[in-house]
Amino acid sequence: MNENKDIKNNEEIKKEKIVENKEAMKKMSIFIAILIVIGSCFGLYWLAYGRKYVETENAYVNSSQNVVTSQVAGRIKGVFVENTQEVEKGQLIAVIDDTDYKIALENAGADLGKAVRVYSNLFSNVGQVEDEIISRESQLRKARTDFSMDESSYKAGLISKLQYETSKNNLQMAIASLNQSKKILANAKIQVESSSIYNHPDVQKAIAAYKNAYVNLMRTKVYAPESGKVVKKSVFLGQQVNPSQELLTIINLKNIWVDANLKETHMRKIKVGDFVKLKSDVNEKIYRGYIQGISAGTGSALSLIPAQNATGNWIKIVQRIPVRIVFDEKSLNENGSVPIGSSMIVKIDVDKINKSIIPYKKEESTLYKIDETKMNEEIDKIIKSNIGK
Incomplete structure (x- = not known):
């Protein structure tokens, strides 16, 4: 009986193990x-969609930071x-006290007038030397006549040798004086004939000094070189500033781009012109953009202290x-700008490319150009008022 029971129990245990094994195999x-299924789905996703994209969160908004500096030294009298204030290109942002520069301009004008008068005297010097030559020629004729008479008298024994030698010396002195005056006249004519008033060295030097004083006076007014927002303002009323001292920075948020740092293993797929989707962490809006350029080196190679x-x-x-990514202008206008330094999620479509050339924006300003027409008019006015005097 016990043996039959044990056999029955063993058979039941075997059946339970078989059932458990079947369930385990099923699971x-x-x-x-x-x-x-998951692998197939991932494979299909990668083949149909994933392999077309390169994605990174290591991307940040960047822009040109226009640092405004002082071009002359002085005390700030207006800010x-x-x-955070928005400014327009050409807007007056600060004024440096211009009292000393006005005085310097007046002194430069006086020096220019003096140089013009010295130049004008060259013409009168020519006339004076010509008159002097006429006088010297007359003296020479008299000296020759006297010497001729004294020579005859000396041979006849009527005058002493001392009187004869004195007459002879007077003749030689008259000849030397006339030759010297002729040389002075020739030099004076060269100075007059070889240059006009505008290319005479002394006048040119005075004109350059006047222009320098004029430019320095204009530079006491500081204008915004670009439209944008003011940041890092470090200029205040009464502050003494020096040339090249930073006053503030202006950032143009309409001219921004994204610097995305991509793994080198992904770069084989990346091309200039690839279409990019950009998601901002600031406003979570989706922007469109294009790859404009690829850096010539890795971040570590271009760092201040490269890795050894x-x-x-x-x-x-x-x-x-x-990698530099530029925003599509229409997309930027629709979604609005974002602060520089903010993060972006970048998704690059390696199969979709913008074949048109994406030009780099050129930045230039005419604010640092001086109105030379007005400056030259002032110079001409000074010259005309002093010439011939």
Whole structure:
């Protein structure tokens, strides 16, 4: 009886194990099937969609930071902007006390007038020397006549040798004086004939000094070189500033781009002109853009202190290569600008490319050009009022 019971129990245990094994196999099969489905879906996703894109969160908004500096030294007597304020290109943002520069301009004008008068005297010097030559010629004729008479008298024994030698010396002195005056006249004519008033060295030097004083006076007014927002303002009323001292910075948020740092293993797919979707962390809006350029070096190579890999404990690290992405202007106008330094999620479509050339924007300003027409008019006025005097 006991043996039959044990046999029966063993058979039941075997049946339970078989059932458990079947259930385990079933679960394993389901798990493997799920993995296959997931793998297939991922594979299909990668083939149909994923392989077309390169994505990174290591991307930040950037822009030109226009640092406004002082061009002359002086004390600030007017400041018309503040941090976060919007300014327009050409707007007056600060004024430096111009008292000393006005005085310097007046002194330069006086020196120019003096140089013009000295030049004008060259003409009168020519006339004076010509008159002097006429006088010297007359003296020479008299000296020759006297010497001729004294020579005859000396031979006849009527005058002493001393009187004869004196007459002879007077003749030689008259000849030397006339030759000297002729040389002076020739030099004076060369100075007059070889130059006009505008290319005479002394007048040119005075004109250059006047222009320098004029330009320095104009530079006491500081204008915004670009439209944008004011940041890092460090100029205040009464502050003494020096040339090249930073006053503030202006950032043009309409001229921004994204610097995306991509893994070097992804760069084989990246091309200039690739279409890019940009998601801002600031406003979570989606922007459109294009790759404008690829950096010539990795971030580590272009850093202030490049990595030194010629060591025994070198470990390979996947490098990042900066890529410049420009915003589509229409997209930027629709969604609004974002602050520089803010993060972006970048998704590059390596199959969709903008074949048209994406030009780099050129920045230039006419604010630092002086109105030379007005300046030259002032110079002409000074010259005309002093010439011939």
